[in-house]
Amino acid sequence: MKKKSYSQFAIGFKKLRKHKLAVFSFYLLLLLYASAVFAGFLAPYHYDNEKRSLSYNPPTKIHFLNEDGKFTKPYIYEMSYKFDEFYNRIYTEDKSQKYKLNFFIRGDKYSILGLINSDIHLFGVDPKARLYLLGADSRGRDLFSRIVYGGQISLSIGFVAVFISLIIGLFVGGISGYFKGKTDTILMRLCEIIMVIPGFYLMLSLRSIFSYSLNSLQIYFVIVCIMSFIGWPGVARIVRGMALSLREREFVLAARALGVSNLKIIARHIIPHTFSYIVVSVSLAIPGFILGESALSLLGLGIQDPYASWGNLLSESMAIAQIKFHPWILIPGFFIFITVMAFNLLGDGLRDAFDPKMNIE
Amino acid sequence: MATYIIRRLFFLIPLLIIMSFIGFLAINLAPGNYFDTLKQNPQISRETISEYEAKYHLDKDVFTQYFYWLVNVSKFDFGYSFAYKIPVIKILKLRLFNTFILSLSVILFTWLIAIPLGIYCAVNQHKFSDRFFSFLSFIGLSIPNFFFTLLLLYFASKTGILPSGGMHSLGYEDLSGFGKFIDLSKHLVIPTVVIGTSGIAGLQRLMRGNMLEVLRSQYVMAARAKGLSENRVIYVHALRNAINPMVTIFGGSLSGLLSGAALTEIICSWPGLGSLMLEAVRSQDLFLFAGDLLMTGFLLIIGYILADILLAWVDPRIQYQ
Numbered sequence: 003m004k005k006k007s008y009s010q011f012a013i014g015f016k017k018l019r020k021h022k023l024a025v026f027s028f029y030l031l032l033l034l035y036a037s038a039v040f041a042g043f044l045a046p047y048h049y050d051n052e053k054r055s056l057s058y059n060p061p062t063k064i065h066f067l068n069e070d071g072k073f074t075k076p077y078i079y080e081m082s083y084k085f086d087e088f089y090n091r092i093y094t095e096d097k098s099q100k101y102k103l104n105f106f107i108r109g110d111k112y113s114i115l116g117l118i119n120s121d122i123h124l125f126g127v128d129p130k131a132r133l134y135l136l137g138a139d140s141r142g143r144d145l146f147s148r149i150v151y152g153g154q155i156s157l158s159i160g161f162v163a164v165f166i167s168l169i170i171g172l173f174v175g176g177i178s179g180y181f182k183g184k185t186d187t188i189l190m191r192l193c194e195i196i197m198v199i200p201g202f203y204l205m206l207s208l209r210s211i212f213s214y215s216l217n218s219l220q221i222y223f224v225i226v227c228i229m230s231f232i233g234w235p236g237v238a239r240i241v242r243g244m245a246l247s248l249r250e251r252e253f254v255l256a257a258r259a260l261g262v263s264n265l266k267i268i269a270r271h272i273i274p275h276t277f278s279y280i281v282v283s284v285s286l287a288i289p290g291f292i293l294g295e296s297a298l299s300l301l302g303l304g305i306q307d308p309y310a311s312w313g314n315l316l317s318e319s320m321a322i323a324q325i326k327f328h329p330w331i332l333i334p335g336f337f338i339f340i341t342v343m344a345f346n347l348l349g350d351g352l353r354d355a356f357d358p359k360m361n362i363e
Numbered sequence: 364m365a366t367y368i369i370r371r372l373f374f375l376i377p378l379l380i381i382m383s384f385i386g387f388l389a390i391n392l393a394p395g396n397y398f399d400t401l402k403q404n405p406q407i408s409r410e411t412i413s414e415y416e417a418k419y420h421l422d423k424d425v426f427t428q429y430f431y432w433l434v435n436v437s438k439f440d441f442g443y444s445f446a447y448k449i450p451v452i453k454i455l456k457l458r459l460f461n462t463f464i465l466s467l468s469v470i471l472f473t474w475l476i477a478i479p480l481g482i483y484c485a486v487n488q489h490k491f492s493d494r495f496f497s498f499l500s501f502i503g504l505s506i507p508n509f510f511f512t513l514l515l516l517y518f519a520s521k522t523g524i525l526p527s528g529g530m531h532s533l534g535y536e537d538l539s540g541f542g543k544f545i546d547l548s549k550h551l552v553i554p555t556v557v558i559g560t561s562g563i564a565g566l567q568r569l570m571r572g573n574m575l576e577v578l579r580s581q582y583v584m585a586a587r588a589k590g591l592s593e594n595r596v597i598y599v600h601a602l603r604n605a606i607n608p609m610v611t612i613f614g615g616s617l618s619g620l621l622s623g624a625a626l627t628e629i630i631c632s633w634p635g636l637g638s639l640m641l642e643a644v645r646s647q648d649l650f651l652f653a654g655d656l657l658m659t660g661f662l663l664i665i666g667y668i669l670a671d672i673l674l675a676w677v678d679p680r681i682q683y684q
Contacts, residue, residue, distance in 0.1 A: 199381075200618045200659060200663070201622040202622040202640075203621070207386065210390065210647070211392045211393050213394045289505075326517065326520045332514065332517065335514070338510060347501075
């Protein structure tokens with residue numbers, strides 16, 4: 003009887019499915035990324051839709067019961083405020099009129115990936131009242147909308163940066179391990195130097211090279227470049243180690259005997275063997291990049307207002323007095339935390355499933 | 364041993380040079396410099412500015428600038444801070460000391476908790492407590508430092524138990540010696556806990572792994588067969604071998620420690636090298652920038668050498684010849 007054979011990846015995924023937490027994290031990340039892509043539809047407001055009179059409006063209460071205590075369609079009240087003796091705004095519900103929570107309601111215009119242009123939002127309320135699911139920021143913008151939009155930057159930057167540092171790392175590591183000798187020594191010393199400098203200091207030094215008055219797209223690319231520069235040596239060192247052992251294998255010898263060029267051997271025979279390592283390292287490296295972006299934006303050196311990223315949303319909480327009175331401005335941090343944790347759990351699961359060590363030996 | 368350390372120093376000095384040179388390079392590549400700000404200040408004459416430029420060779424190329432700076436540094440002259448208007452060395456001394464205190468407190472906190480926790484988890488493998496602490500470690504590893512700092516600062520400002528940022532309270536100067544110590548310790552709690560937790564998580568996992576490996580080895584079985592008490596087996600026979608790989612990690616973990624400390628320093632407004640770096644970057648203060656990087660490199664090197672000495676101490680098999 004013939005047994006059905008599985009590819010290496012199929013075996014890996016079978017093992018991965020047993021890791022409940024890793025699978026859960028995978029779906030969670032899928033959800034987060036999907037919400038970033040469909041941010042315009044999901045968010046009730048545009049990220050820059052402000053109402054300064056409702057500065058730091060607390061999270062809106064959604065009522066499910068009417069006055070008689072019976073279930074009705076969910077509704078909210080408009081908020082009004084008074085100043086207390088310290089000139090803090092005290093918000094109260096204005097119970098004169100109810101505003102129903104509507105689904106598929108028209109609102110701010112948006113576009114999804116530049117393909118779909120629309121103004122229909124998943125949910126929202128009549129424009130006379132405002133819905134603040136997670137509260138408002140200092141300029142009365144909806145924090146929930148800004149978080150959803152912020153995901154576009156915070157979540158994508160990790161992927162782009164990891165992709166670039168992988169390409170550089172694979173290339174340098176492959177060359178270094180394959181050629182050995184002087185090339186190897188020089189390239190690896192370079193990696194060690196970059197790795198030994200504390201990342202935060204290196205990040206600030208690199209950031210200082212670029213002007214502070216760039217537009218947001220330019221800053222996005224600057225951050226990607228900085229993150230990739232800090233990230234590639236880690237990849238290169240491990241790929242080098244794998245290349246050192248792979249170059250002695252028969253199939254590489256055979257390729258060389260057939261007269262295949264060195265670069266082609268690296269690209270066709272060595273790098274593909276490091277793929278299982280790459281799958282694992284990508285999921286473990288992305289959190290670092292997300293944190294790097296958040297840190298830069300938090301310090302005001304990254305993404306600038308009015309654009310939102312989870313880091314710059316959190317920058318309002320740098321003034322401790324603000325958190326004390328408006329604790330909801332800490333919420334973007336939970337999103338960073340959850341994303342980082344999900345990537346770590348997924349990476350752990352992947353590492354168990356596609357153990358890269360098994361591949362070399 | 365002494366010759367080994369000297370040789371190691373020769374190997375590490377290039378790191379210092381490269382790190383401080385990065386400072387010069389970054390400032391020179393950056394658009395504009397601190398003099399642009401000075402030039403807009405009507406109170407400062409053009410002559411003063413060109414005098415500064417000539418004195419520090421700032422009108423020359425980056426290599427010349429760097430060379431003259433290095434010569435001065437060897438005479439303990441780190442240049443002049445244009446933003447603070449005092450010699451850089453005065454600022455650096457204080458900041459280096461502050462970051463040193465913070466790092467020391469983090470290292471003590473991390474290792475004194477992580478090592479016993481790792482041992483405990485290894486001995487109680489697969490029990491509830493092991494899984495509980497592993498879970499906690501995982502949270503500690505995943506929670507972003509800056510977010511954790513903000514959460515703790517929020518907690519501190521709500522309850523008033525701990526000071527919310529800074530290094531000293533008002534009226535610190537009037538306190539007695541012991542009072543000063545208590546005040547400083549209180550301010551150290553939040554940054555130490557934040558920077559420490561991420562370190563504890565990693566170290567605890569490693570220690571647990573090492574310990575489990577050692578506990579499976581034959582000499583531990585032999586020790587048990589001899590009838591030694593379980594405590595003696597664990598703490599005398601197994602521990603010494605399990606802790607060796609940890610000491611090698613010590614040197615390598617310092618770079619990450621300083622990096623994590625920098626951001627936490629900024630958020631906690633702890634006046635250390637990390638928060639100084641941000642100020643230097645923002646004001647494009649060349650000598651402050653380079654001096655800060657040099658001092659950070661200096662802390663790293665001290666750490667590496669300490670790690671080497673420590674390794675020789677715990678593992679007598681190592682001989683530095």
